Amino acid sequence: MKRKQASAELENLDEELQIDEHIQRRIGTKLRSYYDELLNEPIPEKFVELLVKLDEKERQEGQS
Amino acid sequence: MNDRAEFTAGLMKALPSLRAFAISLSGRAERADDLVQDTLMRAWANADSFQPGTNLNAWLFTILRNLFHSEYRKRRREVQDEDGAYAARLSVQASQDAHLDVQDFRLALESLPPDQREALLLVGASGFSYEEAAEICQCAVGTIKSRVNRARTKLAEILSIDGPEDLSADARSRSVTAQSGA
Numbered sequence: 228m229k230r231k232q233a234s235a236e237l238e239n240l241d242e243e244l245q246i247d248e249h250i251q252r253r254i255g256t257k258l259r260s261y262y263d264e265l266l267n268e269p270i271p272e273k274f275v276e277l278l279v280k281l282d283e284k285e286r287q288e289g290q291s
Numbered sequence: 292m293n294d295r296a297e298f299t300a301g302l303m304k305a306l307p308s309l310r311a312f313a314i315s316l317s318g319r320a321e322r323a324d325d326l327v328q329d330t331l332m333r334a335w336a337n338a339d340s341f342q343p344g345t346n347l348n349a350w351l352f353t354i355l356r357n358l359f360h361s362e363y364r365k366r367r368r369e370v371q372d373e374d375g376a377y378a379a380r381l382s383v384q385a386s387q388d389a390h391l392d393v394q395d396f397r398l399a400l401e402s403l404p405p406d407q408r409e410a411l412l413l414v415g416a417s418g419f420s421y422e423e424a425a426e427i428c429q430c431a432v433g434t435i436k437s438r439v440n441r442a443r444t445k446l447a448e449i450l451s452i453d454g455p456e457d458l459s460a461d462a463r464s465r466s467v468t469a470q471s472g473a
Contacts, residue, residue: 265311
């Protein structure tokens with residue numbers, strides 16, 4: 228085992244190595260399936276409408 | 292077409308990931324939608340300060356995160372009780388449906404401290420590098436690494452993940468596939 232370095236970043240890297248690779252992979256898989264569900268949710272219409280409205284306003288102001 | 296049209300297209304494209312980040316950060320769809328809306332408004336008002344060609348998603352996530360934290364600090368006290376009761380109700384429900392893996396995961400994620408949760412979400416789910424996540428959170432890269440690490444450790448604890456032997460259905464089917472392929 229190497230001597231502990233003073234640098235905070237290396238300390239963190241040391242800490243990181245303590246996590247079992249399998250555990251890390253399993254958490255990663257769970258995280259992504261959780262997140263994919265959110266990513267695939269339909270986007271509320273109001274956001275698209277808001278952007279269209281802002282865009283139109285910008286165009287009108289640009290013309291005048 | 293101009294920069295502004297490109298900018299608008301970029302915002303449209305970013306909507307699903309902004310919303311997913313907002314929901315997982317705040318834990319509530321309703322509040323998340325307010326966050327996304329405020330982010331869009333602020334991004335639009337500050338469009339001139341965005342440099343075309345740089346990472347628009349990282350810029351937008353920074354805005355959303357800052358809005359979340361200023362809101363969070365303001366509302367922390369008043370919302371805490373309400374959130375606790377909400378989480379308790381959900382955890383009863385979730386334990387009744389043990390197969391609801393994603394639900395369990397969501398609850399575990401919600402129990403993490405916000406700084407660890409956001410670091411994990413940025414690096415592990417939203418596809419940002421440690422460096423980009425550090426920029427979004429305005430902290431050192433080492434800090435992000437440490438937060439992600441702590442988040443993973445805590446999730447493993449909560450979800451009782453302690454090694455490869457306790458295979459999830461997912462991993463089981465993968466190992467079966469691997470065997471039959473060999």
